[in-house]
Amino acid sequence: MALFTEQQLINRVSRQQITGLAGYDMSRKAQVLLSKTRNFQNTPQGRLKSYDIFLSHSTNDAQKVAGLKLLLEDMGYSVYVDWIEDPQLDRTNVTKDTAAVLRGRMHTCRSLFYAFSEHSGGSKWMPWELGYFDGIKQMAAVLPIRAGSTASDSFQGTEYLGLYHYITVGDDTTGRRGLWVRESVTKYIVYEEWLKSSQPIQR
Template identity: 40%
Template sequence: MAYFTKDEARQAARSRMNKSYQFNAKSILESEARSTTSYESFDVFLSHSSKDAELVLGVKEILSRMGIKVYVDWHDDPQANRENVTVETAELLRTRMKQSKSLIFLATDNASGSKWMPWELGYFDGFSGGSVAVLPIVDYEGATFKGQEYLGLYPLVDKGRYTNGQSDTFVKKQGAWLTLDSFRKGSTTWNRYSY
């Protein structure tokens, strides 16, 4: 599988920073912060560690270039306090997850230390009926991914090619696949590999 790399995410973040004339990923997300309306919907709720500002900005940029509307809490709801677990923040995140068609768990080195990510994953999986995927960010092209054991329950996002050579981004699970575009629209109709 060809996963997205830290360099790809950082390059996308730098591209985004250059467009805004700001040079700090977190400040871009915060300065663009807007109050999301209570009825707004999203294609993807991006579950991430707040310690990964540059990677989060880069992945948000990569997904946005694909036409995917991404929810990032400190961008869309800057008033949320992710440093502390509170009833108010949990309720806000529940609302935003319900407004999202899918959840992508951004698997980075910092993900295992997050207070919120396992909760977000379990909550979303519980009500969504399977619209959850893991997007590993690896150190280099061709690297393998071995995340926490429970992440093995979910399909993985990777880059690939069709037999005609055209590239695309896929969500894959054992013996089946969807395009990321279909996944973000909430599709649960998996294509089977023909061997």
């Protein structure tokens, strides 16, 4: 089991095959790939869709978030990313209307992952999203994005982030790739069991 790495996320976007986009840079690929979901979101079914994960993140990490969303979906999880599912929102300004949409979406998500990176400390929305979701569902965790490509399963949250479990990726006993919720390197539980209110187990 290991933390997600920046290189892993960038690689996932770059290897995505999109017809007619050979030779385009990864940023353009990410925009085209992820914009495909937007038409669906304008339907009644799209507005009422529920998700496994609300991905709280910095807009400065858009490319890495695109890769993270793809990797999580590869594992079978549904992921809400506001600028993909609700492109009409303006995250650059804190408004009551944007907050109302995000609150509504959070109520339809089973858990929240706080995508911790070098940019997350400058986000206007991430602390609010984390606090709100923790208050309504108590199913929030930090998903660290490790710089570079070096694997590690250790994370020390700073300040209030140290109060939360953190997420790693790895195979379970059947060889299935999935998510693990950790309190420490030696205390963890599979994501699906955590959703049932089980707590990490000392190994």
